[in-house]
Amino acid sequence: MTPTFESLAAHCGIALPPMLARLLADGRTRYGASREDWQANWREYTLRAQPLLSSVYDFEWIDAAQAARIAEEWLNPRFQDGRAFLPFAISGAGDAYCLMRTAAGEAAGAGMIWHDRGDSAMEAASFEQFVFARLVESALDFEHLLDDFSPAQARDCVLADFEAAAGYLPEAAANALRALAAAAEPVEDDSTGMIDEDVAERALSVYAAFESARFAVVPRWECE
Structure with a gap:
């Protein structure tokens, strides 16, 4: 069955933030109608924020199939000391932007999981x-x-x-x-x-200051 972000969220036990659900439903994470469309028109798309966060440094949205592969092959609880992640974007180097549970387990925070480092941290208390x-x-x-x-x-x-x-x-x-x-x-x-x-x-300062303890991450190439 083709994965969706809803099914991935249910599988990993991380609630899908309403804002992300709306962005997905509205097509605001898509890079044009096709690869060819994006390659031909990426400048115009970027100038009108399609997809959202087009102006953000080193940030690329991924689809649910890509997210499922990352979660299965690397950011899987069986490799990551029981910690679950829900990827939603990547960097050019293959680091993964992920949702993850806060320490209290009550909400989904977000941050980058580095592909080649031994630890990472949650960067924000919410998506x-x-x-x-x-x-x-x-x-x-x-x-x-x-x-x-x-x-x-x-x-x-x-x-x-x-x-x-x-x-x-x-x-x-x-x-x-x-x-x-x-x-x-x-x-x-x-x-x-x-x-x-x-x-x-x-x-x-619109949002309360947030700081998360760093946690261990097994690098991608060590997960088999």
Whole structure:
């Protein structure tokens, strides 16, 4: 049977966040209608935040089949000291962005599991906080977009992500993104961001500060 994120969530015992469920249902994690469509039109798609988080550094959504393979072949509780993960994206190096249970087991936090390190940590207490923080980070530093876009276009990519995400995030976070967008100054030819660190820090305070203890991870190549 073809896996879905709903079935994967049920299998690993990690609740699928409503925001992620909505993004999946609305097609906001898809890279065009096909590989050929994406290859031909990726610039236009990125400028209008399709998929969501297009402005985020080194982040690529995956489908349920890819998530199932990662969860089975690497981030499987039998390899990872009983800890369960639900992958939803990857980095270019093959690290996995995952949902995972908080220490209290009451909600699904999120973070990156490095493919070649012996430990990792949860980065956010919820999927929504993870998305919000990544977008603020993109506004602070969009240098990674400058290989393909001008600073003004990079700013447009981030603003498009802000606008799209605001329709899915909780009200306080959505309003914080709208305020950042309204306050963002025009960029210069040598700009690598559209907000400064103080502005970013104030925006991030919409969510309570979060810190997670690091936990051991068995590297991918050691799992058989």
